[in-house]
Amino acid sequence: MASIAVVAHAASDVRVEEVPEPTPAADEAVVAVAYGGICGSDLHYWQHGAAGESILREPMVLGHEVSGVVAVAAADGSGPAVGTPVTVHPATPDSYLGSAARLPHQDGAFATHVALPTRMLRPLPVGLDLRTAALAEPAAVAWHGVGQAGDVQGLRALVIGSGPIGALAVAVLRHHGAAEVVASDLHELPMRIAREVGADRTIDARDAEALAAVEADVVIESSGTLPGLHSAIRAARRGGTVVMLGLQRSGEVAVPIATAITRELRLVGSFRFVDEIDDVVAALADGSLAVAPVITHVLDAAAAVEALDVARDASASSKVLLRFAAADTAADDDPRG
Numbered sequence: 001m002a003s004i005a006v007v008a009h010a011a012s013d014v015r016v017e018e019v020p021e022p023t024p025a026a027d028e029a030v031v032a033v034a035y036g037g038i039c040g041s042d043l044h045y046w047q048h049g050a051a052g053e054s055i056l057r058e059p060m061v062l063g064h065e066v067s068g069v070v071a072v073a074a075a076d077g078s079g080p081a082v083g084t085p086v087t088v089h090p091a092t093p094d095s096y097l098g099s100a101a102r103l104p105h106q107d108g109a110f111a112t113h114v115a116l117p118t119r120m121l122r123p124l125p126v127g128l129d130l131r132t133a134a135l136a137e138p139a140a141v142a143w144h145g146v147g148q149a150g151d152v153q154g155l156r157a158l159v160i161g162s163g164p165i166g167a168l169a170v171a172v173l174r175h176h177g178a179a180e181v182v183a184s185d186l187h188e189l190p191m192r193i194a195r196e197v198g199a200d201r202t203i204d205a206r207d208a209e210a211l212a213a214v215e216a217d218v219v220i221e222s223s224g225t226l227p228g229l230h231s232a233i234r235a236a237r238r239g240g241t242v243v244m245l246g247l248q249r250s251g252e253v254a255v256p257i258a259t260a261i262t263r264e265l266r267l268v269g270s271f272r273f274v275d276e277i278d279d280v281v282a283a284l285a286d287g288s289l290a291v292a293p294v295i296t297h298v299l300d301a302a303a304a305v306e307a308l309d310v311a312r313d314a315s316a317s318s319k320v321l322l323r324f325a326a327a328d329t330a331a332d333d334d335p336r337g
Helices: 040-048 136-147 164-175 188-196 208-212 226-235 257-262 277-286 301-311 325-329
Strands: 004-010 013-018 028-037 065-072 085-088 113-117 121-123 156-160 180-185 201-204 216-221 236-244 266-269 295-300 319-323
Touching (some): 028 085, 065 113, 065 136, 121 277, 136 277, 164 188, 180 188, 201 208, 208 226, 216 226, 301 319
Parallel strands (some): 156 180, 295 319
Antiparallel strands (some): 004 013, 065 085
């Protein structure tokens, strides 16, 4: 079977193309990709030809949320052996998989086979299937975001925006011992998913009065919208913390800063993650981090454009996965027994 990759060429121009097999460096292993999760940045490259200030200037393979099986071990002896199921930490010292921040761009991992530095690979514990492991990266983003609030044990938390990252933040808050978790969104599907992963109740995001009445100790703003940020600040109790996990648009934005000042709120940003993916993998493996409802669709990689179209409808989908050839051969059967 020919190797394929999902390549963004420009706005509204993503193609599934045949590509040559990768030639790994000595410290790289070749991974047969099983699943790849579509991220908001992938949608932005598809829809706008840019993700924030990262602008497509040449064709680029999309994708940074992936799991798979080592097909060729690294020649220098580092990293896992052939047949090891892995998930991927997509950061390099100066870039991220599937990023147009620099030129030449950093290709992503939406491909049948991809050569990756072994330092990026995280072997999966026995019992953690490849499908679930594709959520390790976005779950690490949520884990880092919750961590920015400090110890949430016994606190009341509110998550604004219950898309994939917001729903994962709900799951992490529940894992970390929050006493009450409330979630909001504009649509019923993401609110239902938030309840399934641990939210005690949900609130329609348009109900400003109900949100303000939460008076949360911690608010995780994951919608990345200006109304969401306004709601987050107004819903925090005096002395509370607002974590800005959703990425706001570039440039200046108007926020109710006087409210933040008079309530003595702590506003903190959160972007990607550092090494939290290791804790996430362990929590996914032992079942203490419940994420299964977040995956709503799995489509073959050959139907990547259709999958992108599904993923952009937040009212009808949460996390959409692409299924590559390795999912058929390795699938969710743990090769280690």
